[in-house]
Amino acid sequence: MASSTSAFPDGLAPVGTPAHSPATEPPLRTRERLAFGAGDVASNLSWNMVSSFLLFYYTDVAGITAAAAGTLILVARFIDAGADVGIGVLVDRTRSRHGKARPYLLWCAVPFGIVNILTFTVPDVSHTFKVIYACATFLLLGLLFSALNIPYGSLMPMMTRDQGERATLGGFRAMGSSVGTLIVTGLTATLVVTFGGSATSRAGYFWTTALMSTASVALFLVTFRYCTERHTDIGTRSITLGKELKAAVHNAPWMIANAFAVVNFVRLSVMTTVTIYYCIQVLHRPWAISLLLPLISGSLIVGGLLTKPYYARLGRRRGNILALAASGALFALLPPFEDTLAAFIPVYCLACLCSGLSMTSLYTAVADTVDYNEWRFGVRSEGLLNSGFSLATKVGTAIGGALAAFTLARAGYTDGHSAPDAAISTIRLLYYGAPPVLMLAQIGIIAFWRLDAEHPRIVRDLAERRRARD
Template sequence: MTRRRRPLAPEAQHGATRLSLTERLSYGAGDFGFSLAYNMAGAFLLFYYTNVAMLPAAAVGTIFLAARLLDAVIDIFVGIAVDKTRTRWGRTRPYFLFTAIPYALVFILVFTVPDWSQNAKLIYAFLTFKALGILMSLGSIPYTALMPMMTTDTGERLKLGGMRSIGTSISVILGTAATMPLVGLFGGGDMQRGFLATAILFAGLSLIALFLLFRNCKERYEDQASPSFAVLPAIGEMLRNRAWLVCFGFTLLYFVRFGTMISLTAFFAIEVLGHPWMISILLPAISGTLLIAAFIAPPILARTGIRKGCFAACLIAIVLFLALPLTEASPASFLVLYIAASVVTSVTITGIFTMAAETVDYHEARFGTRNEGLLSAGISLATKVGMAVGSAAIAYSLGAAGYVPTDVSDAARETIRWSYYGWPVLLLALQALVVLAWPVERRAAA
């Protein structure tokens, strides 16, 4: 196979790979722009559908699962489209420009379920949620593909991964801790009005962040090969890329865990701990601690390497989660352990962002092609399918346990309790095993 050449930007040709602070901050803002809507939806859409729109939990689980499984096809096509795109703005940046407004509008529609019949509401919920997923793909896949185009330096990629973690963290804090207070403030007792007003506010913030991403982040390392290539052989190469397979599996398991916990936390705080006020601490701590990890993860992973660092983080987090049930009677002790576990697991997400970029270089070394869009599509698919499986598992569990918002049974409470502890421990153990197969151990330059 003919190796694709990568003409470099002038500054790259002279060895200047350092990125400006503005560029790094704007790259982080991109994750904020794409994640804010998704984090609010991930944290509260199950609650909104069941307790505000009054839809049955099992049907909602089916909506989540079916919508995300369709992404298996959609994400691959988006990735291929990115690899075939050639414009005056580059290969990835046009997607940020042209999807930002539709993404914001559909996000608002997701939290505007009309007062129709139950079947009509279910159809509306599926269509709007699916549309949000498609638009997320059209933006987030090019966003992930952008990092290896910005720099080939592992140290700079770790810094970009750290900034992306900050963007994710702030989006989680707003999308989780601030949502219910804002719903109460804007709604004045009307939760439907409160959710709608909050969605409008967050949509506006997302638009600003995505504009900064488009304006300030540039593609320095571009693949100038012909956009015409055979799709099936390219997918086959992706599936033979060991680095990509490890990154996909590790990311999938992370987001299955993320999906279970973010969907279950509100129920857990209310029905098991008996402290609704803890929702505004527990939810942002799930990944809001990325703000801390954004500063500690790059130097840790630069020193240990991704494989050893992420493996150790998973093992430490397992120990902390196993200790959590012992502290249920003490909110302070529970929160200390929980936040510590969240900080440790947040280190792995910075590793994921860097791994996704490294898979491109590994792919080029093995197959002579880069295919940033296609490889990024696979990672995007792992995040969304993982979230879908996690959220659907919780919805089905609640349905099987006979969860009724107005009369919660002891069986439902026990299902909520052990799902909250058991799933994270199992999934962290699987992540630890998967990351041991990571084949790239380039240390960052000092």
């Protein structure tokens, strides 16, 4: 077999790795796969309350202007995104009786649930204090989300090295994300009215968020309890942090995956945020919020079931290009069907299904870049590399949310009672135009992905190193 060692830049040399070959590794138990998927249910019970409803809550419930809300979302997200690298490095250097990643699920779940409730409890005081309170709680929520989600994302390469199992775990994670999103998008509007009596009730949002947060905490603890770290001994940690960061920057597949993720979450954030305004102001059917938003996440369930055979046949590069091109074309067909939901919904479902297939590939792509990092630079850096995905998620969501908020503010939107014609036209433009444009950008990024052809050799070479280490 050909030697697995490439030229290592600036003194980076291979580090020993555990002696587990993908060919001999036993399959994961169904309970463990379900527990891993539960972690993304937990994440999305909170994340989708924020990405789908927080801007509306700020503008129409708390009484914060759209411009101020957009600014605080953007600034807070970029500030707490800067902490993600530190959290990733901390995970890589954690040694405890619970492992490297799992302890954070235990330690941070309850504080995260509490702060999530506080984020949707802006007091009825002066506008300035509302903005200060909203910024502080939103920033703290982002930091705690990173302290949970980066370790959670790091679990996949620690649980198994088998590519088939990773694809399965990626499917369970995508389906978990979809289930969490379906719960939030399908029930939030109804629960707010049930608990508070109206769609803009402060009490309704408080009790709805309390319910979602309690479930989120419980599910994070399920992931902690039933997921096992099997691959955490990466040998000596003699490599310095500076060289570890330099290796990450030189990891081309990782950079491509993160750029792809940023644009993906810009698109997803715009879609989910604008859908609420679209249903109320354009369709004049507020009940459609509980139909259109769940269809975005419901597509991930189907995508999760199809992802393994789909990408096994086409690879990530070609598979994503085809899925995104089809989805973008279908979104471009939607405007003529706006007044006929019976025709609108089937086209919308197909568009979401295609984009959902693309979304499921993100998780396994990041796990594969961990293998590449070990093969190319001799260190896995699960926490550091997964912090990049968390940062990409936050930056993309921040840009998407701020883009929607600033565009609405520029068009003169203040609240739902006095939306001018310009604001309604802007909502339409964002809803129909942003997804195809951003999908085209994603296609341009993923066209540079080259790991499909290289990864089988990387897996063989890493297995050979482990056998030699025995």
